[in-house]
Amino acid sequence: MATEPTQAGAQIEPRDGLSYVRGATDIPLSDATVSRFLLDTVGRFSDRPAVVFREQGIRWTWREFADQVDVLASGLLELGIEAGDRVGIWSPNRVEWLLTQFATARMGAILVNINPAYRLAELEYALNKVGCKAIVAAEQFKTSKYLEMLQTLAPELADAEPNALHAARLPELRTVIRMGDTATPGMLNFDDVMRQGRAALDTARLDALEAKLSPDDAINIQFTSGTTGNPKGATLTHRNIVNNARYIAMAMRLTEQDSLCIPVPLYHCFGMVLAVLACVSTGAAMIFPGEAFDPVATLAAVHEEKCTALHGVPTMFIAELDHPDFAKYDLSRLRTGIMAGSPCPIETMKRVVSTMHLAEITIAYGMTETSPVSFQSSTTDPLDKRTTTVGRIQPHLEVKIVDPLGEIVPVGETGELCTRGYSVMKGYWGDDARTREVIIDGWMHTGDLATLDADGYCNIVGRLKDMVIRGGENVYPREIEEFLFRHPKIQSVQVFGVPDEKYGEEVCAWIVVRPGEQASEDDIRAFCQGQIAHYKIPRYIRFVDELPMTVTGKAQKFVMRARMIDELKLAEAKTA
Numbered sequence: 001m002a003t004e005p006t007q008a009g010a011q012i013e014p015r016d017g018l019s020y021v022r023g024a025t026d027i028p029l030s031d032a033t034v035s036r037f038l039l040d041t042v043g044r045f046s047d048r049p050a051v052v053f054r055e056q057g058i059r060w061t062w063r064e065f066a067d068q069v070d071v072l073a074s075g076l077l078e079l080g081i082e083a084g085d086r087v088g089i090w091s092p093n094r095v096e097w098l099l100t101q102f103a104t105a106r107m108g109a110i111l112v113n114i115n116p117a118y119r120l121a122e123l124e125y126a127l128n129k130v131g132c133k134a135i136v137a138a139e140q141f142k143t144s145k146y147l148e149m150l151q152t153l154a155p156e157l158a159d160a161e162p163n164a165l166h167a168a169r170l171p172e173l174r175t176v177i178r179m180g181d182t183a184t185p186g187m188l189n190f191d192d193v194m195r196q197g198r199a200a201l202d203t204a205r206l207d208a209l210e211a212k213l214s215p216d217d218a219i220n221i222q223f224t225s226g227t228t229g230n231p232k233g234a235t236l237t238h239r240n241i242v243n244n245a246r247y248i249a250m251a252m253r254l255t256e257q258d259s260l261c262i263p264v265p266l267y268h269c270f271g272m273v274l275a276v277l278a279c280v281s282t283g284a285a286m287i288f289p290g291e292a293f294d295p296v297a298t299l300a301a302v303h304e305e306k307c308t309a310l311h312g313v314p315t316m317f318i319a320e321l322d323h324p325d326f327a328k329y330d331l332s333r334l335r336t337g338i339m340a341g342s343p344c345p346i347e348t349m350k351r352v353v354s355t356m357h358l359a360e361i362t363i364a365y366g367m368t369e370t371s372p373v374s375f376q377s378s379t380t381d382p383l384d385k386r387t388t389t390v391g392r393i394q395p396h397l398e399v400k401i402v403d404p405l406g407e408i409v410p411v412g413e414t415g416e417l418c419t420r421g422y423s424v425m426k427g428y429w430g431d432d433a434r435t436r437e438v439i440i441d442g443w444m445h446t447g448d449l450a451t452l453d454a455d456g457y458c459n460i461v462g463r464l465k466d467m468v469i470r471g472g473e474n475v476y477p478r479e480i481e482e483f484l485f486r487h488p489k490i491q492s493v494q495v496f497g498v499p500d501e502k503y504g505e506e507v508c509a510w511i512v513v514r515p516g517e518q519a520s521e522d523d524i525r526a527f528c529q530g531q532i533a534h535y536k537i538p539r540y541i542r543f544v545d546e547l548p549m550t551v552t553g554k555a556q557k558f559v560m561r562a563r564m565i566d567e568l569k570l571a572e573a574k575t576a
Contacts, residue, residue, distance in 0.1 A: 012392050012456040018408045019401035019415065019452040023393040029422055030246060033213045033238040034105035038280055042066045045256050045283035052287045053095045054301060062283065068194075072103035073206055075197025079163050079175055079188075081134055083108030083209065086221065088127060088135035089267070090114040090146055092291035096179050096190055097266045098276065100136050105219055105238075107209045112221045112233075113267040116141050116292075117473075117533035121483070122231065124153050127170055130221050130233050130429050134175035136190065139182070141291065143534075147178055147187070157186030215239040221429055222269065224368045224474060231479070233429035240371040244423050245277030247395050249284075251362055251376045252309065252336045256283030260309040260337070261302050263293045263316060269372040270341055270472070274364065275311050284309070295319040303329040310334055310358065313341035313472035315503055317352050336360040336379055341472030342504045343460065349387040365390035365460060370444055371423040374399060375458045389457040397421035399458070400443070401450055416464055417450040418443040466557055468497030468505045473535045475507055477557075480536050484509065487527050489517040494547055496557040498540065498564045499572040509538035510547060510560050519543065540564065 011022040032040065042062045050062040060068065081087060087109045089100045104111045112130055114123065127135065137146045151157055154167035154176075163175045165186060176187040183189065215238045223231040254260070260279055264270040279286045289301035293316055302310060312320075317339060320326065334357045339349065344363055352358050360379035363386060366372035377391030385391070393399055400408050401415040409415040424444045427435035438445050447464045468475040477495035484493045491514045497505035513519050521541040528537040548559040564570070 010393075010395075014411045014452055014454065014456060017410050019411055019413065020408050021393045021399050021452060021456045023395040023397045023421075025396055027247075027250070027395060029239070029243050029396055031215045031239070032242055033210065033215055033217075034102065034219055034242060034277075035210045035213070037238075037242050037277070038066060038069070038102055038105075041280050041283050048256055048283055049259070049285040050279075050283075051095070051098065052285065052305060053093075054288065054297070054305075055290045056095055058095045066102075068099055069102040069106055070203060070206055071194055071197040071201060072099045073106040073197070074201045075193035075195075076103060076109065076134075077107055077205075078196045078200050079134070079193065081107070081109055081175070083213070084110065085133045086110045086112050086130045088112040088114050088132040088137075090116065090118070090123070090135060091138035091179065091266075092116050092141045093262070093266050093271070093288050094138060094179065094291060096136060096138075098286075101266070101272065101276070106206055108213050108217065108219075110218050110221060110235075113223070113272070115223065115267055115533060116144065116265065117535060119144070119531050119533060120149055120152060121531050122533065123149060124169060125230055126223055126233075127153075127173060129230070131172040132170075133172060134177065135173065136177045136179070138179045147184060150176060154186075157184075160186035162186060162188045213238070215242070216426075218426055220272075222267075222368050232431060232434055234368045235426040235429045236368075236371055237426055240423055240425065241273050241277055242281075243396070244366075244371040244373055244394075245273050246281045248274050248338070248364065248373055248376065249278040249281045251364075251378050251391075251394075252278070252338065253360070253379050254278060254282040254284045254309065254336070258282070258308045258335075259285040259287055259305055260311065261287045261289060261298060261305070261307040262311055263289050263298045263301075264311050264313065264341070264472075265292075268341075268472075269366075269368055270311065270313070270338075273372065274338055274340070293319075295323045296325065299323065299326065299329040299331070302331055302334060306333050308333050308335045310337040310356070312337070312339060314339060314344050314348050315342075315471045317356075318348055318502070321348075321351055321355060331356050334358050336362065338362050338364050338376075340364040340366075340373075342469040346387050350383075353383065353387075362386065363390050365458065366423075367444075367446055367448075369425045369438065370419050370446075371425065374417075374419045374423065385455075385457050389453070389459050391458065392456045393458075394423075397423060399452075401452055411452055411454055414449050414451050414461055417446045417448045417458070417460075419446060420444065466496055468495075468507055470497070470500070470505050470507060470535050471503040473533075475505075475536055477507075480507065480509070480532065480538070483528070483532055484511070484524070487519075487524070489513050489519045489523070491515075492547060494555045494557060494560060495538065496561050498561060498568065499570045500539075501571075506539040507536065508540040508542070508560075508564055510542050510544050512544060512547060540568070 010024040289297040500506040
């Protein structure tokens with residue numbers, strides 16, 4: 001059973017009236033690599049259920065799962081992929097995603113998470129920024145036709161030998177591995193790579209490679225958009241994500257007797273760390289309802305698989321609670337889980353506890369750059385603390401709340417939240433300058449505004465930067481603004497978030513068109529379609545003659561936001 005940390009060596013309650021806390025240190029940090037982490041669990045729970053992908057008909061024990069991981073790792077080695085090479089994964093929640101996560105870790109390649117909603121410009125930038133040597137891709141997902149987009153960026157695939165691509169726009173990409181049975185010129189099929197791996201399987205070779213890995217090696221790159229334009233590749237180590245998963249699982253009191261329903265996306269830390277690696281740390285079973293979130297599929301999975309835990313962003317829980325067939329499903333075995341990804345409405349949290357039997361549900365707060373969780377409520381915290389805060393500091397971490405001069409603010413006052421400890425990323429891939437901007441003396445400056453109370457419970461109250469969180473997706477207005485500036489009719493544009501009952505926030509754009517030009521909302525959305533992710537396309541578009549500015553020429557987004565709230569008659573939900 002997962003042991004919950006005591007508070008030995010901790011300072012989880014602020015002292016001397018200042019907003020600084022330090023987590024428990026009585027449970028040591030692990031030096032395990034991701035691969036060793038899995039193999040240790042296999043050794044303890046070999047024949048217990050590990051992985052269920054309901055849509056794909058996959059049901060594996062821990063031993064069966066680890067064996068499949070070794071087969072894929074061997075197949076990747078046969079293709080010439082080596083430790084340190086970057087391997088992209090572009091897919092919704094499928095078993096191939098999970099196998100790729102652990103197969104790359106087994107032989108030391110760096111997994112690059114590519115958002116399933118990415119379109120051409122974002123995909124091209126991500127692959128080239130980190131120099132992906134290979135990509136594993138689904139055929140398509142919803143309206144995103146992944147293979148067609150790859151063919152658009154690399155028309156050379158049509159005449160290329162599989163595993164020998166040379167593309168002008170993707171100069172470092174050599175290998176495209178596609179899911180599904182259809183043969184595509186220039187691409188390998190995932191099942192063929194598995195067959196190669198099965199034929200060449202040499203466990204001793206894999207063990208020797210794994211033994212050379214260090215817990216401080218980079219093992220994962222996750223893109224997080226920046227306020228200054230292009231996405232940044234947050235580079236995480238084995239130590240980062242293995243330990244974060246361990247302490248997350250402890251806060252939930254997960255054990256091998258639990259089964260966690262996972263409707264959250266694997267490409268995001270929520271799916272990959274808070275769900276998958278948390279299960280690996282304890283031997284709990286992973287239950288995937290489908291490729292993407294669907295409230296009925298999620299409720300059915302909880303009911304039929306007798307799940308004891310459930311993860312989700314607030315919009316997912318709201319969709320489940322409000323579904324007309326909600327009462328048909330038996331959720332009585334549910335006990336715990338995590339609600340995170342965006343601010344959690346207090347009333348939603350109370351409904352989840354009372355109606356979904358999630359009496360021990362927790363709230364977590366963090367960011368990709370901190371692997372991700374820094375604060376999490378405990379299953380034993382009072383209900384009012386679990387519904388109105390994001391909990392207390394995680395083990396082996398420090399947090400301070402600072403004013404604009406970097407001084408720690410008094411308890412209860414608002415400032416920027418800064419995190420230090422094992423969870424802070426290695427840096428942004430290939431971008432030392434932006435890394436130095438956010439990591440100062442080991443402290444990750446999150447850009448989030450927060451308060452700490454006298455008991456050490458944290459409340460997130462806003463953001464220094466104007467990031468929008470739409471349904472758990474981080475949306476950075478500057479990135480959208482820079483894209484929209486490419487439109488020939490746009491003179492200036494400002495993008496910001498407005499409250500939304502379903503998604504928490506929605507994207508709004510105020511646009512000034514060039515003199516003598518005219519544009520419509522449809523024109524702007526058509527310009528975005530297929531070029532940027534759907535959740536970044538503004539829902540609300542207003543054409544204005546001028547933008548409200550300060551005397552120094554800075555756009556006043558708070559004025560625009562207030563006017564839209566008034567015009568649209570929107571209300572902001574109270575959140576933790």
